[in-house]
Amino acid sequence: MSALPSQVGQSLNDGEPLLSVRDLKVHFNLRKGVVKAVDGVSLDILPGETLGLVGESGCGKSTFGRALLRLTQPTSGHVLFRGQDLAKLSGKQLREQRRHLQIIFQDPYASLNPRMTVGQIVGEPLDTFRLARGAEAERRVQELLETVGLSKRYIKRYPHEFSGGQRQRIGIARALAVDPDFIVADEPISALDVSIQAQILNLLERLQREKNLTYLFISHDLRAIRHVSDRTAVMYLGKLVELAAAKTIYDEPLMPYTKALISAVPVPDPKVEAVRQRIMLEGDVPSPVNPPSGCRFHTRCPFAIEACREVEPRLIEIKPAHFAACIRISPSEPHIEKVAPGRAPGLELNKTAAQSQ
Amino acid sequence: MTSSNGHLLDVKDLRTYFETEDGVVKAVDGISFSLVRGETLGIVGESGSGKSVTNLSIIRLIPDPPGKIVSGEIVFNGQDILLLPTEEVRKIRGRRIAMIFQDPMTSLNPFLKISRQLMEMTQLHLGHSKGQAYEHAIKMLEMVGIPDARTRVDNYPHEFSGGMRQRVMIAMALSCEPELLIADEPTTALDVTIQAQILELIKKLKQETGTSVILITHDLGVVAGMTDHVIVMYAGKVFEQARTTELFARPGNPYTKGLLRSVPDPTSEQGNLYQIPGSPPDVAHLKPGCPFAPRCDRVQEICRREFPPFVALTADHHSLCHFADEEFAESRSQ
Numbered sequence: 001m002s003a004l005p006s007q008v009g010q011s012l013n014d015g016e017p018l019l020s021v022r023d024l025k026v027h028f029n030l031r032k033g034v035v036k037a038v039d040g041v042s043l044d045i046l047p048g049e050t051l052g053l054v055g056e057s058g059c060g061k062s063t064f065g066r067a068l069l070r071l072t073q074p075t076s077g078h079v080l081f082r083g084q085d086l087a088k089l090s091g092k093q094l095r096e097q098r099r100h101l102q103i104i105f106q107d108p109y110a111s112l113n114p115r116m117t118v119g120q121i122v123g124e125p126l127d128t129f130r131l132a133r134g135a136e137a138e139r140r141v142q143e144l145l146e147t148v149g150l151s152k153r154y155i156k157r158y159p160h161e162f163s164g165g166q167r168q169r170i171g172i173a174r175a176l177a178v179d180p181d182f183i184v185a186d187e188p189i190s191a192l193d194v195s196i197q198a199q200i201l202n203l204l205e206r207l208q209r210e211k212n213l214t215y216l217f218i219s220h221d222l223r224a225i226r227h228v229s230d231r232t233a234v235m236y237l238g239k240l241v242e243l244a245a246a247k248t249i250y251d252e253p254l255m256p257y258t259k260a261l262i263s264a265v266p267v268p269d270p271k272v273e274a275v276r277q278r279i280m281l282e283g284d285v286p287s288p289v290n291p292p293s294g295c296r297f298h299t300r301c302p303f304a305i306e307a308c309r310e311v312e313p314r315l316i317e318i319k320p321a322h323f324a325a326c327i328r329i330s331p332s333e334p335h336i337e338k339v340a341p342g343r344a345p346g347l348e349l350n351k352t353a354a355q356s357q
Numbered sequence: 358m359t360s361s362n363g364h365l366l367d368v369k370d371l372r373t374y375f376e377t378e379d380g381v382v383k384a385v386d387g388i389s390f391s392l393v394r395g396e397t398l399g400i401v402g403e404s405g406s407g408k409s410v411t412n413l414s415i416i417r418l419i420p421d422p423p424g425k426i427v428s429g430e431i432v433f434n435g436q437d438i439l440l441l442p443t444e445e446v447r448k449i450r451g452r453r454i455a456m457i458f459q460d461p462m463t464s465l466n467p468f469l470k471i472s473r474q475l476m477e478m479t480q481l482h483l484g485h486s487k488g489q490a491y492e493h494a495i496k497m498l499e500m501v502g503i504p505d506a507r508t509r510v511d512n513y514p515h516e517f518s519g520g521m522r523q524r525v526m527i528a529m530a531l532s533c534e535p536e537l538l539i540a541d542e543p544t545t546a547l548d549v550t551i552q553a554q555i556l557e558l559i560k561k562l563k564q565e566t567g568t569s570v571i572l573i574t575h576d577l578g579v580v581a582g583m584t585d586h587v588i589v590m591y592a593g594k595v596f597e598q599a600r601t602t603e604l605f606a607r608p609g610n611p612y613t614k615g616l617l618r619s620v621p622d623p624t625s626e627q628g629n630l631y632q633i634p635g636s637p638p639d640v641a642h643l644k645p646g647c648p649f650a651p652r653c654d655r656v657q658e659i660c661r662r663e664f665p666p667f668v669a670l671t672a673d674h675h676s677l678c679h680f681a682d683e684e685f686a687e688s689r690s691q
């Protein structure tokens with residue numbers, strides 16, 4: 001294990017990460033090529049924190065989240081949770097560990113079995129892990145429903161009787177049933193109405209405080225990510241390109257991609273919008289099948305030079321606790337706009353990092 | 358053909374109801390608004406607010422049964438669309454009023470080449486010959502920024518990315534130079550960087566062609582950046598309408614205020630987000646009184662009993678609330 005992004009800020013607990021991901025790869029073989037959905041991602045998730053993972057569709061953020069819990073089988077790499085490598089566990093051992101790691105899905109309509117009552121849905125994990133049965137289980141389910149803001153009278157109802165926001169609450173109650181330490185929240189608010197999004201974000205934050213939960217919060221919504229996360233990681237085509245405190249990512253991004261992403265977010269203020277200069281990116285995200293060589297962003301990057309086509313940039317600590325993967329910046333020259341045209345001050349560091357890994 | 362008040366569109370007391378097993382759903386229930394020629398009107402609302410039904414009513418695409426436009430006027434260029442025979446409406450639709458929808462994949466025919474789908478528009482509406490229509494299709498694709506348009510025009514929809522497909526939809530919508538473009542959540546299915554491209558494109562084309570736009574969205578950020586005027590819909594009613602700058606600076610309705618406050622502000626520190634409690638109502642079972650009353654933080658006894666008045670706060674700013682004046686005064690003093 002080499003120097004890797006770990007923690008930022010004093011508000012976070014010191015000490016060991018809850019989850020350490022090392023060089024995780026998830027590749028899918030298709031007839032037309034290999035999709036490198038996640039291609040060598042390393043990061044630590046600290047106990048009690050919310051790590052935000054942001055990126056556009058197809059960047060691999062959901063695959064990454066699923067691979068952590070082995071809902072998708074990683075191609076290679078390690079996911080260390082309490083000294084055990086989840087990526088290597090056998091079926092039985094994995095099932096035992098899954099009790100501690102849960103997931104909330106994007107689509108509250110598709111992730112609940114329409115033929116099961118709310119009581120059965122939320123109670124199923126209790127049965128699976130033999131945590132409670134009979135009257136005890138029913139009491140647990142009632143408690144869980146109240147914890148997520150649903151009436152315990154709903155226990156015999158079916159998913160179709162609920163609104164999207166209520167269904168998402170059911171999904172959260174199911175995840176909480178086993179008293180997990182870590183929850184992957186995969187786009188938990190994207191399918192919800194604006195007024196309901198705030199409710200779910202507040203609920204997740206309250207549960208985190210009350211139950212000392214650790215979250216990986218996956219979203220394409222930078223406003224939500226900025227709001228909930230302590231640190232934010234930015235993904236592009238299977239790679240982590242930037243990682244720092246959420247405020248830092250939003251206020252002082254280093255990567256051209258992150259800057260463009262933030263500048264593309266509409267701000268609900270007509271006066272701000274009227275004078276805003278957007279960094280417009282050319283074209284679409286390239287296909288993850290046979291992605292661009294070198295830096296995968298070079299095809300759309302306004303700062304790309306010849307070397308960006310060839311050298312695959314490593315995640316390097318450019319400022320204290322602020323990591324970025326770009327050969328055109330370095331700790332002494334962190335601002336890409338100020339770097340002389342054609343220069344790549346980060347190239348040497350990148351080579352050193354490549355050798356040590 | 359031009360109406361004297363500078364309005365391209367005047368919707369007056371429109372009511373669109375649906376017969377369901379659950380009773381009559383008053384999806385749109387007595388709404389009125391105007392669109393000034395050359396401007397962009399934003400319609401904001403959550404699911405079930407009636408914003409898409411409003412749009413479908415304007416172009417008379419309400420499936421009947423179960424839907425029915427029960428009453429109202431939709432005056433487009435001085436002509437009430439609701440009084441026209443179907444044949445006449447068909448001539449307006451696509452030619453003078455064009456639409457783009459949220460999901461470009463389901464709006465394009467997967468079996469037909471892009472060229473064929475674009476040509477159909479101008480052959481039908483403008484009487485173009487095949488050759489003319491083909492050249493026009495290429496010109497339109499170039500205009501919306503499809504690279505290598507002459508080759509790409511003969512591709513099928515699946516060979517385009519989501520953003521490119523939405524560009525094709527815009528090209529198709531604008532190919533007959535419509536006077537009104539209705540865009541229903543045009544960027545909701547797209548990534549933010551692509552959303553920025555598409556919104557910029559709509560803005561640019563609007564300036565170039567002078568097309569008026571109705572933009573339906575749930576995203577207040579998109580409204581802020583794109584529109585001149587906004588109406589906020591809830592439970593089939595217009596809850597507030599104003600110039601966009603005015604609505605954001607001085608909202609006069611508790612629902613609008615709640616919406617504005619529940620969007621995370623990236624420039625401020627974390628803390629609890631303001632949340633509107635409860636869920637949008639089931640419009641099939643509305644109780645008497647204000648439909649927002651069960652979720653409103655300033656609800657009074659009268660709100661549960663009587664339907665609120667649509668109060669004129671200024672000549673061009675209205676709010677549906679028993680306490681509209683008080684709400685407005687509070688916004689102004691902040």
